[in-house]
Amino acid sequence: MAPSLPAALPWVEKYRPTKIKELVYQQETAHLLYSCLTSGNLPHCLFYGPPGTGKTSAALAFCKELFPPEIYKDRVLELNASDERGIKVVREKIKRFAQGTVSTAKFEGFPCPPFKIIILDEADAITSDAQTALRRTMEQFSKITRFFLLCNYVTRVIDPLASRCAKFRFRSLPVQLQVDRLKYIVCQEGISVSDEMLQTLASYCNGDLRRAIMMLESAYRLARGNNITNEIINSVSWRVPDRIISQIDSTCLKISSSGENTLHFSELRNMAMEFINNGYPVSEIIYQLCEALISVNHLNKLQKSVIMIKFAQAEKMLIDGSDELLILMDIFGILFQVYNEPDNVEKLISLTRG
Incomplete structure (x- = not known):
């Protein structure tokens, strides 16, 4: 034994x-x-x-x-x-x-x-x-x-x-298999976690069961006996809340449609500073923005392609050690420019250069 x-x-x-x-x-x-x-x-x-x-x-x-x-x-x-x-x-x-x-x-x-x-x-x-x-x-x-x-x-x-x-x-594990394993662990540890929370947690891990188990244990320790909430899961997974991602998109769209081009810089900078001060990882913001912008209806295929190319360039600069605030400002600036001139094909293509 x-x-x-x-x-x-x-x-x-x-x-x-x-x-x-x-x-x-x-x-x-x-x-x-x-x-x-x-x-x-x-x-x-x-x-x-x-x-x-x-x-x-x-x-x-x-x-x-x-x-x-x-x-x-x-x-x-x-x-x-x-x-x-x-x-x-x-x-x-x-x-x-x-x-x-x-x-x-x-x-x-x-x-x-x-x-x-x-x-x-x-x-x-x-x-x-x-x-x-x-x-x-x-x-x-x-x-x-x-x-x-x-x-x-x-x-x-x-x-x-x-x-x-x-x-x-070895293939990435489906979400349901991860949830089943997490349920087993929850049962063995004698803790109470809703199936919805386990489903959410597993969906954030991209098939990585080890990460899912580590996040579950971290969430349990952070909750200190209380219910595990979405806020706790977002904290242990470095996940940026969906409302923050929606705020980025809606703010850039609002500024570009207002016509007040001279005022956009300070508002975008303040938004970027808020995210940095709150400790949101810029790499995760880029990843979640990519997920969100793929399914939006107010962008055409060319606009989406330009944005994704610039996101890839921004992620490369982030890996090379560039300042996170400058990276965020670059991302927000690209979104503003794409939204501001959606029909200017030559201008959009030029944004991908350099």
């Missing part, structure tokens, strides 16, 4: 699947792992897909069913490649573990095949030289060592390394 987990453990770890049958939605991967569990044979595996979809959980659950706790640390090495991604780690830590001998001890209830497993999380963060060295290590010690390479972007793993692995794509 597994030891009880400490109460202070974060929910993400506390409710991480420990058996292959507990994995949801990734049927192909679960079927492969179950087959390997019964046959005792395993290829090198490459799991790729969006974050929070179960890549690490699948690899760990498989290893826990393969080896007993007594020899787990001797047979399984887990590394996070975003922290340890240089060629030195591959040549020393990984190679030293891979070339070690494997015991022939057997334990009842566990297959204990004659190989070890190295789980390399965020493998797409490994440098090219380190990936080349890792390929050589995989070739040399394939008889006694298997690799799980986990990554978000399979294109960042070099072809010689990827071609030596069985590749499995």
